[in-house]
Structures are given as C-alpha cells and as structure tokens.
Amino acid sequence: MATIKDVSRMANVSISTVSRVINSTAQVAPEKKVAVLAAMKELNFRPNSFAQALVSKRSNCVGVLVGDLCGGPFFAQMMRGIETVVDRADKFTIVMSGNHDEVRERHAIQALLQRQCDALILHSKALPDEELSELAAGSTPVVFINRQVPGAEDRCVWLDNQAGITTACQHLLDAGHHQIAFVTSDDEEFVDGQQRMAGYTHALARAGIEVNPALIGRAFADENGGYVAMTALLARGVPFSAVLGFNDAMVAGAISCLLERGYKIPQQVSVVGFDDIPYARYIYPKLTTVRYPIEAMGGRAAELALRLLDHKPAEGLTLKFEAELVARESVTEMA
Amino acid sequence: MATIKDVSRMANVSISTVSRVINSTAQVAPEKKVAVLAAMKELNFRPNSFAQALVSKRSNCVGVLVGDLCGGPFFAQMMRGIETVVDRADKFTIVMSGNHDEVRERHAIQALLQRQCDALILHSKALPDEELSELAAGSTPVVFINRQVPGAEDRCVWLDNQAGITTACQHLLDAGHHQIAFVTSDDEEFVDGQQRMAGYTHALARAGIEVNPALIGRAFADENGGYVAMTALLARGVPFSAVLGFNDAMVAGAISCLLERGYKIPQQVSVVGFDDIPYARYIYPKLTTVRYPIEAMGGRAAELALRLLDHKPAEGLTLKFEAELVARESVTEMA
DNA sequence: CTGTTAGCGCTTTCAG
DNA sequence: CTGAAAGCGCTAACAG
Numbered sequence: 001m002a003t004i005k006d007v008s009r010m011a012n013v014s015i016s017t018v019s020r021v022i023n024s025t026a027q028v029a030p031e032k033k034v035a036v037l038a039a040m041k042e043l044n045f046r047p048n049s050f051a052q053a054l055v056s057k058r059s060n061c062v063g064v065l066v067g068d069l070c071g072g073p074f075f076a077q078m079m080r081g082i083e084t085v086v087d088r089a090d091k092f093t094i095v096m097s098g099n100h101d102e103v104r105e106r107h108a109i110q111a112l113l114q115r116q117c118d119a120l121i122l123h124s125k126a127l128p129d130e131e132l133s134e135l136a137a138g139s140t141p142v143v144f145i146n147r148q149v150p151g152a153e154d155r156c157v158w159l160d161n162q163a164g165i166t167t168a169c170q171h172l173l174d175a176g177h178h179q180i181a182f183v184t185s186d187d188e189e190f191v192d193g194q195q196r197m198a199g200y201t202h203a204l205a206r207a208g209i210e211v212n213p214a215l216i217g218r219a220f221a222d223e224n225g226g227y228v229a230m231t232a233l234l235a236r237g238v239p240f241s242a243v244l245g246f247n248d249a250m251v252a253g254a255i256s257c258l259l260e261r262g263y264k265i266p267q268q269v270s271v272v273g274f275d276d277i278p279y280a281r282y283i284y285p286k287l288t289t290v291r292y293p294i295e296a297m298g299g300r301a302a303e304l305a306l307r308l309l310d311h312k313p314a315e316g317l318t319l320k321f322e323a324e325l326v327a328r329e330s331v332t333e334m335a
Numbered sequence: 336m337a338t339i340k341d342v343s344r345m346a347n348v349s350i351s352t353v354s355r356v357i358n359s360t361a362q363v364a365p366e367k368k369v370a371v372l373a374a375m376k377e378l379n380f381r382p383n384s385f386a387q388a389l390v391s392k393r394s395n396c397v398g399v400l401v402g403d404l405c406g407g408p409f410f411a412q413m414m415r416g417i418e419t420v421v422d423r424a425d426k427f428t429i430v431m432s433g434n435h436d437e438v439r440e441r442h443a444i445q446a447l448l449q450r451q452c453d454a455l456i457l458h459s460k461a462l463p464d465e466e467l468s469e470l471a472a473g474s475t476p477v478v479f480i481n482r483q484v485p486g487a488e489d490r491c492v493w494l495d496n497q498a499g500i501t502t503a504c505q506h507l508l509d510a511g512h513h514q515i516a517f518v519t520s521d522d523e524e525f526v527d528g529q530q531r532m533a534g535y536t537h538a539l540a541r542a543g544i545e546v547n548p549a550l551i552g553r554a555f556a557d558e559n560g561g562y563v564a565m566t567a568l569l570a571r572g573v574p575f576s577a578v579l580g581f582n583d584a585m586v587a588g589a590i591s592c593l594l595e596r597g598y599k600i601p602q603q604v605s606v607v608g609f610d611d612i613p614y615a616r617y618i619y620p621k622l623t624t625v626r627y628p629i630e631a632m633g634g635r636a637a638e639l640a641l642r643l644l645d646h647k648p649a650e651g652l653t654l655k656f657e658a659e660l661v662a663r664e665s666v667t668e669m670a
Numbered sequence: 671c672t673g674t675t676a677g678c679g680c681t682t683t684c685a686g
Numbered sequence: 687c688t689g690a691a692a693g694c695g696c697t698a699a700c701a702g
Contacts, residue, residue: 001451003679014689019681027687046449050394051679053385055694069404070411072613076404083432092450094429097418111427114381116336223617252617259619278407282558282587284594284619338695349673354697362671386695390678 002043010039022047053116060091062305063112065122067100072222072249073277074294075123078145081298082121089306091118102126113140119305121145121298125190141308145301147191155308157301157319159292161192164323165199166206168272168290169244171325173207176334177242177270179215180204183229183254184246186218193221196246196274214238217254221246226253234261241269241334248273248280248289255283255330266332276326286328293321337378345374357382388451395426397640398447400457402435407584408612409629410458413480416633417456424641426453437461448475454640456480456633460525476643480636482526490643492636492654494627496527499658500534501541503607503625504579506660508542511669512577512605514550515539518564518589519581521553528556531581531609549573556581561588569596576604576669583608583615583624590618590665601667611661621663628656 004022008015013032020026021036028036039045053059064082066075079095086093096112098105105126112120119141124132129150136142136152144156172180182200185193201211214236217229226249233240234257243258245251251273255265263269265285273280273289280287300317307314339357343350348367355361356371363371374380388394399417401410414430421428431447433440440461447455454476459467464485471477471487479491507515517535520528536546549571552564561584568575569592578593580586586608590600598604600620608615608624615622635652642649 005679015680016682016689017687020688023681025681029687032688046445048389048679049450050385050388051694052681053694054383054389054679054696055681057694059385068415070408070415073405073408076411080405092429092446094427110381115384115427223614252614256617256619256621279558279587279614282584282591283617284591286591340695350696351673351675351698352671355672358697360697364671367672383695386678387697388678389680389695390697392678 001048002045004045004047006043007036007039007045010043011035057116059116059118061094061115061117062086062091062119062121062302062309063109063115063117064093064095065098065105065108065112065120065124066095067123067125068097069095073279074275074292077295078123078298081295081300082302085299085302085306091306098124098126100125106131109135119143119309121301121305123147141305143301143305143308145297154314154319155304157297157304157321159294159297159321159323161195161323162199162202164274164290164292165196165244166203167323167325168274169200169203170206171288171327171331172242172244172270172272173203175242175270175331178207178209178334179212179238179240180242180244181215181217181233181240182244182246183217183219183226183233183250185221186225187221193246200244212238215240219250221250223249223253223256226250226255227257228253230254230257242331243269243271245271245273248275248277248283248287251287251289252279252283255287259284266330270331272331274323280326281328283330285330288328288331289326290323291326292323297321336383337380339380339382341378342371342374342380345378346370392451394451394453396429396450396452397421397426397454397456397637397644398444398450398452399428399430400433400440400443400447400455400459401430402458402460403432404430408614409610409627412630413458413633416630416635417637420634420637420641426641433459433461435460441466444470454478454644456636456640458482476640478636478640478643480632489649489654490639492632492639492656494632494656494658496530496658497534497537499609499625499627500531500579501538502658502660503609504535504538505541506623506662506666507577507579507605507607508538510577510605510666513542513544513669514547514573514575515577515579516550516552516568516575517579517581518552518554518561518568518585520556520585521560522556528581535579547573550575554585556585558584558588558591561585561590562592563588565589565592577666578604578606580606580608583610583612583618583622586622586624587614587618590622594619601665605666607666609658615661616663618665620665623663623666624661625658626661627658632656 004015004018008018020028069075083093096108098108123145132149133151148156217233219225219229273287276289276291339350339353343353355363404410418428431443433443458480467484468486483491552568554560554564608622611624611626
C-alpha cells in the first residue's frame, strides 16, 4: 500500500500538503492540488485508517450490539436502518452479537470500546440497568435501542409495546371476538413480554372483558414455542375464536398447529401477530399483524448516535415509536 | 483511556515490559508481571487496537462482503458460520453489504481493504471474474463463497447446485411424479439459475423424460416471484403433479398461489424447495426441501481465510458442499 | 530478563 | 499557502 510519503514524493510537496488535500482542511495551490490528486490516483493511494484513527482519536466507526443476526429478520432489518444512515455519514458500522447472554454482551461491548468506536448503539437484553447507565455516563456516546434505561431516557429509542398489542387486540375486538387467546413468551423477566401482556390485559379491560388465564399460552418466543403453546391451549379445551400472538414467529407456529388439527383460518379462528416479519404475507393465510418499525428505529438510533458524537443537539428526534396495524387475511368478523 | 505508558508508570516498569505481558511475547519476572497485571486492571487498560494495527500491520479483522443481510436468512446464517470461527481465533468480523450491485460491491471491497482487513471473504454476484481474480492475486488473502472464480479455485467455497436440484427432482421422480413443473429465476445471467436448470434437466433426462418448456415458470427469485410464476404456469393449463422450486422463498409464493386456488398440497400437487430456510418447517404444509449448508460453508470459508493469512497450508479443507434432502410433508406418492 | 529507541502512517500546530 | 516537526499508542529490534 502506498503511503502519504510516497504521494508527497511523487507530487513534489510535503506530506502536510498531501494531508491537506486529503482532508480539505486548508487551501492548497491549485497546481499542487492537481499534482497531489494525480499522484494519489497513480499510486492508488488510500489513507491508512488506523493511522488516521490513532492520531485523530476518531475511528469513524459506530459499534452495534445486536442479539443474534440469525434469530430472524429482526436484527437484520435493524442493521439496515442503522447502516443506511451511518453510511450516509461516511462512517462504518461494526456489529457484534451478544446472543442475549450477559457475559457475551459485556464482552462484545468491551470489544467495541477497545476498537475505539466513536459511538455505540446497543440492543442489550441481558445486562442490568446499572451497568448500562454507567456505560452511558462514559466518554463514548451510547444509545440504546429497544430498552428504556433509567437516567438515560434521552438516549433510548423504543417501541410502545403495550400500545402495539392493544392495537392488535382491539382489531380483534372490533371484529366481534370476545374469547381471545394470547400466545406469549414464557420468560417472566422479559420486559417486552410484560408490556405486551399489559397491552392484552388493558385492551380486554377496556372492553369490559376479564382475562381468563386458561386462554394464555406461554412458551419460548419462536415458531416452535408457538406450536407448543397452541397445543397446550387446545388441550385445555377452553373455547376461543381468536388468537393474539407475542410475535409473528410464535403465531406461525400456532397456525401450523391449528391447521394440522383441521381448524380453518380465519373462518374458525382469527389470528393476529406482532412484528410484520417479511414472511408474514407468505404465511397461509396472509397474516394480519402489527408492524414493528424496527428499520426506522435503527435509523433513528443511528441519527441520535451521530448527533451525540458530533456534540450536536438531539432535540426534535422522536425516540418513541408505535406499531401500526397491517390488516391482511387472517382475521374475520365473528358470525 | 489509559495508555501503556500509564500502566508502565504505575507498575514501575518500562513500556516494553508491559507490552510483553500484554502479548506474552517474552518472559517477564513473575513479580513485575503481577504488578503490571494489577496496574492494567486498576486503570482498566485496553490496548489501543489502532496503534497495534498500525505498527504490527495486522488489524485482526476479516472483512466480509455479503449481498444483503435483510434479503432473508441466507446471509445471516452465513455470517453466523463465519463469525463463529473468526471469533474463536480472537479476531473480528467486519461486514459490508454489496446489495448485488456492481458499483456497491466494488466500493464495499475498497472500504474493507482500506480498513486493512487481514483477509476478505467475498460473496460477490455482480463483479466480473477478471476483477475478482485480480483481487485474489493481491497481497490480502481473499476467499470466495458461492462462486467459482477461474484461476482461484482453491479459494472458492461452493455448493454443487446442479447436484442439489437433481437430488430434489429425483425425490419427486421416486415418488412417481412425471409431470414436474420448475419455478425458477428469470435472471438468465445468474449462474446458480443456470446450474439449477441443468440439474432439473439432468434428473429428467436420466429418467427418460423430456423437458416441457411449458412447465417452466420464471420470475424474480423471491416469494412474490414464486406467486407470479405459479400464476402463469397455471394459466397455461398444462397439467403437473409436482413443483420443484429454485428456492424456498419462490416455493412459498407458489404454494400461496396454489392454496388460494383451492389446490390441496400435497394431495393434488407435491412441492419441493431448495435452501431449507428456517421458515420452511412453518410453511403449511411443512416443506420438503434440500438443505443449503450455508452456515457450514461460511465457517469453512473463514477457516480457509484464517489459514491463508497465517500462511498455513489449506489442504484438507473441503471446498465443495452438497445439498441434502430434508423430507417433510409437502411431497406425497403419486396415486 | 529489561529498558531504550526507532518508527508504523497520519494530523496538526507552528513558523515561515 | 507551505514545510518541518512533534507526537498518537504501540511493537520490535537491540543492547545491556
């Protein structure tokens, strides 16, 4: 790789001058500028980003902690949102997976910090609030996505889970359903789970319906879990005309289970999911769901991070997002 | 951030000694070692990776070019395979998306190179062979995944597409099907498409069946394309008892179309896909498909890259992979 | 075993 | 407008 020295030699100028044209950090005589540009092209020169980072104390990288890129399209979409805006700012994104594990999340954050990322965007599920707010107090700007860290509310981009489920549930209520089963996560510690449960309870309460515990199925929040939870629900024999799901994945599993047992969807049971994963429209029948605007949220988090690291004011950036209903074919009016 | 100097001062040793304990690059008196370790912990010292990279000419990063992390689980799984082995080697992975676009792929590779990645793993679809082999001839080790670059065969990790489709098709043939439709990509330039088409033709030929062009549906290789292609196929009115798909996504779309029109699957038409995406088992009915071992392939590519950058022999690493049949419920014997 | 020293490639004062 | 020079934090000879 050619260095700045090679360029300066070939262009017959000092390295400072080369540096100036690289960074347009000061005026340079047009003729010299031309010579430098020519030499750069000739030598196929690319400034060494490590040397730049070392001296300028800027890596031009924003580090991102995700759960698991393979767990579904969720994090991939989030990354797309982030990358789009980071890219536009001519910076890089560097990702690490925490796999929802405390030790690994901590390790990943350390690694990101050691790489001197200029800012961090964290989707941490496993780390305690204290640790996170301590991090937020450090010198590197940190923004949290999908989590409300006490004391760092102005750095948290989040979705109103409760309102989202309420929307979904209301849609079912509006269609005349009263016996609505809820298939949800079995992780009691999981804040999203609590909030969504609250949304379900809230919507029902508003409609004057009491929650029937027998209509709540819990399992791991993936397709298989949805299948398992639905199997258990069916075994209880308590009738229901609609199913609300913690997420589309669980709902896909639940639908599989229902279909296998000969239920007609939506004729016999209506179903609504949460997330609007890309496959939602290819599930049979096309899934009515509530859209998790994760890509937009990722973008917003990135904008916030960029503002913070530029010491620009971050006012005017909306941090709270809402899930909107996407009506497709898995819900029908009660007879 | 504390520097090596701070540590050396606190531990009353020279920076060289600190460097030695950091890298265990030479023996250090036990007492001093203890002192250094203590100081490092006390100061929460993390070596500046840019300084390390600058002087040692090693970034400990492997760069990866993917198509689009959001396009489905494919690249995410590939990344998981890669990250697992890169992580084990205590190195980092840095990803960029090329979005199957020539200009962006080129730009991403340049960016990766400028970041002085120690090695590159490329999933390039858009760049011409020449450009790729030129890259491979450069000083940074490059391995290609999912593409056979002439002259760099020992750096290409690939799937035998033709054999995979042949396997899938044979499964249908074995079940007694003779009229097998093929729903495939409409991109004639696309090598994978050509190879899979060849596999279809080959399997049929081997069974003494002539290919009927009216049984081939082409469209963009995603779910929507599958829907479109199937619609067109049905419109032609040529009977078929089974459908083979270019990938699971297309097949999901095709199934949607069939189901909508009241066809029973697999009773009236058997279906087999290609890829075994995670959702394959949640598609209704559970999809019989052929597994694309992309995670394993990613891992293999990473192993190869690691060997290359360590100048270790790469013999013994299998570069060619085969897709294996995963029989589920979307195929049935002909009456 | 240990300290001194010379850079890695680049940015940034500071004098001209 | 331009060049010289001083580092950024670290590793790797090279002498002790």
